[in-house]
Amino acid sequence: GNSVTQMEGPVTLSEEAFLTINCTYTATGYPSLFWYVQYPGEGLQLLLKATKADDKGSNKGFEATYRKETTSFHLEKGSVQVSDSAVYFCALSDRDGGFKTIFGAGTRLFVKA
Amino acid sequence: DTEVTQTPKHLVMGMTNKKSLKCEQHMGHRAMYWYKQKAKKPPELMFVYSYEKLSINESVPSRFSPECPNSSLLNLHLHALQPEDSALYLCASSQDHGGGTQYFGPGTRLLVL
Numbered sequence: 446g447n448s449v450t451q452m453e454g455p456v457t458l459s460e461e462a463f464l465t466i467n468c469t470y471t472a473t474g475y476p477s478l479f480w481y482v483q484y485p486g487e488g489l490q491l492l493l494k495a496t497k498a499d500d501k502g503s504n505k506g507f508e509a510t511y512r513k514e515t516t517s518f519h520l521e522k523g524s525v526q527v528s529d530s531a532v533y534f535c536a537l538s539d540r541d542g543g544f545k546t547i548f549g550a551g552t553r554l555f556v557k558a
Numbered sequence: 559d560t561e562v563t564q565t566p567k568h569l570v571m572g573m574t575n576k577k578s579l580k581c582e583q584h585m586g587h588r589a590m591y592w593y594k595q596k597a598k599k600p601p602e603l604m605f606v607y608s609y610e611k612l613s614i615n616e617s618v619p620s621r622f623s624p625e626c627p628n629s630s631l632l633n634l635h636l637h638a639l640q641p642e643d644s645a646l647y648l649c650a651s652s653q654d655h656g657g658g659t660q661y662f663g664p665g666t667r668l669l670v671l
Contacts, residue, residue, distance in 0.1 A: 489662040491659050
């Protein structure tokens, strides 16, 4: 079945540091890939997505590239801010999985001033 | 308007109570979802409604009863819950149940005593 594996947290960084959160997936079909972010006390919101191989999703300085050859969708940001402190979920959805969204375990990010 | 609203924000109930959670969206989305999220875990899918019909029930206990009165509203009726059902209940919607972006509400934080 489909699955998503993302790096364990928490990740603690200083402001303006470079961020990478690794995400790899297993899927029988051709999934769409997502990064969702959950700020404290809130629901999830879409950060970025990519629907086919080599697509790059980007938003708010965050980027992720759909790499089919390595089945990865790593999240990066060049310079994090305190306001980026949140939990980040990598996710996938595809037809073979009945379009159910499969979430990774989540990675908590703390950014210190 | 890209907002999904949920009421109430917080709910405390005893094991013999009956209560309902409500969710509303006005984006014209035809798929709506209920998720359960325990602390420090990803959301777990409970139910999917597609075009106002229940299309997925992830083997959820019958003490949880979903209802979709129309395309904008989704309810979750609760009866005889257990303390282990305490969690954040998230509602989400998407254009259709075809693997696209899901828009999440802020959730209802439920405590069962």
